[in-house]
Amino acid sequence: MAITRQVITSLQRDGTDMLGTKTLAIKIIDESIVSGSLLTVESNHFCVLKSRGAVLNVYETGQYALTTPDKPIIGSFVQGFFGGSSPWVYEVIYINRSKLLVRNQGVATSAEMAEMAYVVDYYIHVDTRDAALDLITHMPFNGVMIDTKEVADYAGPAIEQAINQVVQVTKMEQINEHIGEIREGVKGHLTDFLRTYGIMLNDLKVLILPKDERMRELISLQAIGLTPIEAVRYYLALRMAEKGLVSAPNAAAGLPYNIGAQPTGYIPMSNETGLR
Numbered sequence: 196m197a198i199t200r201q202v203i204t205s206l207q208r209d210g211t212d213m214l215g216t217k218t219l220a221i222k223i224i225d226e227s228i229v230s231g232s233l234l235t236v237e238s239n240h241f242c243v244l245k246s247r248g249a250v251l252n253v254y255e256t257g258q259y260a261l262t263t264p265d266k267p268i269i270g271s272f273v274q275g276f277f278g279g280s281s282p283w284v285y286e287v288i289y290i291n292r293s294k295l296l297v298r299n300q301g302v303a304t305s306a307e308m309a310e311m312a313y314v315v316d317y318y319i320h321v322d323t324r325d326a327a328l329d330l331i332t333h334m335p336f337n338g339v340m341i342d343t344k345e346v347a348d349y350a351g352p353a354i355e356q357a358i359n360q361v362v363q364v365t366k367m368e369q370i371n372e373h374i375g376e377i378r379e380g381v382k383g384h385l386t387d388f389l390r391t392y393g394i395m396l397n398d399l400k401v402l403i404l405p406k407d408e409r410m411r412e413l414i415s416l417q418a419i420g421l422t423p424i425e426a427v428r429y430y431l432a433l434r435m436a437e438k439g440l441v442s443a444p445n446a447a448a449g450l451p452y453n454i455g456a457q458p459t460g461y462i463p464m465s466n467e468t469g470l471r
Contacts, residue, residue: 201227204235205289214240214291219321219394220330220341221289228285234259239293241327245286253324290327294318294397297343299354302406305367310406313362315354315381318397319346319389329393346394350385357384362403368414370403377401 203223205213213221235258236242242254244261299315321327334341334349357380361373370377378401386396405411409430416426432447442452 201225202233202235203228203287205237205240206235212237214289216293216295217344218340218342219291219295219319219346220336222336222339223287223289224284224339225287226284228261228287230262232261234261234287236289239291241290241292241321241324243286243288243290243327243331245288247284250328253327255324288331290321290330292321294320295343297347297350299347299351301351301355301358303355303359303362303403305362305370306365307367309367309410311362311367311370311403312406313358313404314402315358315399317385317399319343319394320397321393322395323393326393326395329391334392346389346392349392350388353384353388354381357381358401358403367405367410368417374401374403377403 203225205221207213234242234244234254236254236256238256240256244251244254295318297317297319301313303311303313305311321330330341334345337345358377360380361377362370365373378399381401382396382399385399389396405414413423413426413430416429417423421429428449429447432443435443435446445452
């Protein structure tokens, strides 16, 4: 069977990009890639050509006619040793140069051992040909692609360590006062970690909140000027009001409620006062 040259591209038939906004690298393996095949590299991609584990070339934007050392073998020799296929197998790896958004989430503990949930959003990109080689050298493919979720899995321990260095020695209500310090710590750790994989870190955002929703509401109440005990009373009153309990104002004011008595702040109707 004759081997015909083909056009290799990252664009699909409908014009969409195989890499999209979530894929950092994708690998194309095709036994019909031979000398003379046309390789197209889009403006937001790098392309690495490999053969049997060796890197043959790294391409930037443009279209290239591949010059590969393969000599297609036809006949009984191929049939006997290679099942009729060409013995040369080439890998075309496209690397995304665009900025991609990655998210890491986890839990840290404050000085009081309270659980704090954190969310770290950051942008990454591969900037140079050498960085593209570092990526495919140090980050293995799990199948035919490397996506942003895999990058997040790799970066998770570095982010967790940087956050815990500050959070574990800081009281819960004081953590947001140190958010700038935490952000710089995460940025430094993450930059050094990703550099090994040829990935450049861009913008980064860190958000830390109490994991328990009740604790978040109590801290919010204290933020408007209530004392801790007042915040607890108002939180209780809000929950009681949601259930339709008439004693909710008493709970907010910290006053007892007696059966048959009017709730605190109750204004009687005119007919209840004897007025006509």
